[in-house]
Amino acid sequence: MSASSDRPAVPAWLTVPTDANDLPDAVWPASAxxxxxxxxxxxxxxxxxxxxxxxxxLYVLDETEVRAHARRTLAAFRDAAGRHGVQARVYYAGKAFLSTEVVRWVTAEGLAVDVCTGGELAVALAAAADPGRLGFHGNNKSVAELERAVAVGIGSIVIDSRDEIERLAEITERAGVTQPVLIRVNSGVHAETHEFLATAHEDQKFGFALDDAPAVAARIREIPGLRLVGLHCHIGSQIFGVAGFAESAARLVDLHARLSADEELSVLNLGGGFGIAYTRVDDPTPIEALAAGIVDAVAAECAARGIPVPDLAFEPGRSIVGQAxxxxxxxxxxxxxxxxxxxxxxxxxxxxxxxxxxxxxxxxxxxxxxxxxxxxxxxxxxxxxxxxxxxxxxxxxxxxxxxxxxxxxxxxxxxxxGAYCFSLSSTYNYVPRxxxxxxxxxxxxxxxxxxTVDDLLARDAGIPDGRTGASAPSETPKERHT
The missing domain is CATH 2.40.37.10 (Lyase, Ornithine Decarboxylase; Chain A, domain 1)
Structure with a gap:
């Protein structure tokens, strides 16, 4: 049954299920x-x-499912890259869902971790993640955040503005270290997604336009404390199919070739944004097909320009933890x-x-x-x-x-x-998370x-001596907050 004038409130994609109790495989954890x-x-x-x-x-997260997606994703990109004689690194995009336990799960399965604030960096470090296997994103990293990242020996920082270049120049000079960095570039490819999720078009807060990247690279190369290792691009989120990634890769490889003519870049990071199924009609591309299609596209563009394929990096988050x-x-x-x-x-x-x-x-x-x-x-x-x-x-x-x-x-x-629900949660209407x-x-x-409600009231400076005069409802299970 499909949408019709007899069902004015039903979306066109939604049909009456044969069994309203079923658990479609693509939507639920394998253990469901x-x-x-x-x-x-x-x-x-x-x-x-x-x-x-x-x-x-209650948020329920299937640990076995998270680990399985991490292993499968890493194997897919390593296999695809290996067919072209290069390496692939997979970063778990912590913004999807981050806790010390999840960091331990994904790093145990071989993934690096991508963070984008000082708080996320603190979580990764608290989980004993190797700082050299962390990447640091963000369009407005503070001086304190950058100082902390440099001090712990973070693996890479993705440069997002000219101001950040100068901040890092001062920080690395004081610390007497050399920091690997990538330039975030907007390829101009628009993902087929919600406007607020599409992050590679020009009129938005992230990164540099393609035409501006050479001057940015030149400035970075003037600074003794910065070492430019590659380019980064992220075209959006919840993307099905390879076409957008392939087109973006073509534009990035062209820039990579131009910048490598002066000094070779070793890494091309193509971000993440791989979609998952939220409903029975969603049909996400299998990760193996995505990996093969994206890496093959990069290799073809490199071959056309007569340059070696760089090592590749990717940053899935939702596709690792969402279905779990x-x-x-x-x-x-x-x-x-x-x-x-x-x-x-x-x-x-x-x-x-x-x-x-x-x-x-x-x-x-x-x-x-x-x-x-x-x-x-x-x-x-x-x-x-x-x-x-x-x-x-x-x-x-x-x-x-x-x-x-x-x-x-x-x-x-x-x-x-599993993705972006806990991360975006709030205490609106004083409802505890x-x-x-x-x-x-x-x-x-x-x-x-x-x-608990007491936790929320404890932050209210208008309550004298910390006496809230309230407590969580008596029916709240005692293990809920332990």
């Missing part, structure tokens, strides 16, 4: 399954146990709303919302949902999953089909929330503690 009575199991742990122990909302995450909620109210002469939509309100997943409000991002505490044979009903915040745009899942008997007290699971729990092989443990 159901027990005989229909309860969702993640990493071998039933979700009712998770909710009873840690409360809801599932957010659990409890349903609070269910309200049928008439939306057209012949159509009704169920508004299913849950105990979280835009404070734990801002992406639908920011980007119009689409998600899926399933009943988690049970299955049902009730007819599928069109629903909109919404949060508890005082915003009409507080939408978690814009359009989905769930069993029509969804009711208060049900657990609801939203998959593919949920904990993050890792699951694997039937065990669960907190890897990021959640907050």
């Amino acid at each position: 399954d159901r027990t005989g009575d229909g309860e969702l199991v993640l990493g071998g742990v039933p979700v009712r146990d998770l909710a009873a122990r840690f409360g809801t909302p 995450g599932v957010t659990l909620y409890e349903v609070g109210t269910v309200k049928p709303v008439r939306i057209a002469d012949r159509a009704t939509r169920l508004y299913v309100s849950v105990d979280g919302g835009m404070s734990d997943n801002a992406r639908p409000a920011l980007y119009g991002a689409q998600y899926s949902a399933r009943l988690a505490s049970r299955t049902s044979v009730a007819d599928a009903a069109l629903v909109r999953v919404v949060g508890k915040h005082c915003e009409s745009g507080d939408i978690v899942v814009d359009a989905e089909y769930l069993p029509g008997d969804v009711r208060p007290g049900d657990l609801l699971a939203v998959p593919a929330t 949920p904990p993050v729990v890792a699951v694997s092989d039937g065990a669960a443990r907190v890897i990021v503690r959640g907050e």
Whole structure:
């Protein structure tokens, strides 16, 4: 069944599922399954146990899934690069989701780590990541952040402005060190994505235009404390297919060849942005095909110019951690709303919302949902999953089909929330941020503690002597914040 005039509120891509209890493989972690009575199991742990122990909302992250994606991605790019006789390094883009445990997982699987603030750098260092395998991004790195990065021996800093060149020049001179750097370049290729996610067009805050890069490179090469090792470009996020990467690579290789004529550059970093499936209709390109297509495109451009292929670097984040995450909620109210002469939509309100997943409000991002505490044979009903915040745009899942008997007290699971949900979370309306729990092989443990209302009030300087006079609700599970 497809969208028609009989279904005015249904997106064209959304069809009535054959089974409103199914778990499409591309959207859910590989460990997602159901027990005989229909309860969702993640990493071998039933979700009712998770909710009873840690409360809801709850971010659940499948450690085995994260590690598997990291290994697969690294193997794909190393194999693709190896066919052309060069090396490939894969950085995990920490902005997608960062905690010390996740840093330990990905580095154990052979990935380097990309950070873009002093806070992210601190997390990576707290996890005992090798500073030489860290890359530092950001359009406005402070002097203090740059000083810290240089002091710990960070592997590379991606130069994003002329001001940053001069800051680094002074810092490296004082420290008496030479810092490897890359130049972030805007290739002019627009990713097929939301405007705010497309980061390679000219009218935006990141990087340098192609025409400006030679002068930037010349200035860097004048500074004894800076060593220019390569170029960097990131064309956007949630990208399917190779075409945009290939076109961007062609423009970068041309610049790489010109700059290498004076002094050879050793690295070409093509960023990340590889898409994942959020709904059953999303069809992301397998990482092996992406790796082969991108690396082959670079090699072909180098061959056309008669230059050697440089070592390559990539920065996936979402594609490593996104599918590994599932957010659990409890349903609070269910309200049928008439939306057209012949159509009704169920508004299913849950105990979280835009404070734990801002992406639908920011980007119009689409998600899926399933009943988690049970299955049902009730007819599928069109629903909109919404949060508890005082915003009409507080939408978690814009359009989905769930069993029509969804009711208060049900657990609801939203998959593919491993990336950018925790990272973008807030305490809007004084709703504490949920904990993050890792699951694997039937065990669960907190890897990021959640907050209580007392935690939020403790920051309020108007409360004398730290006496908040309030505490978390008594029904909050005692392990939620430990």
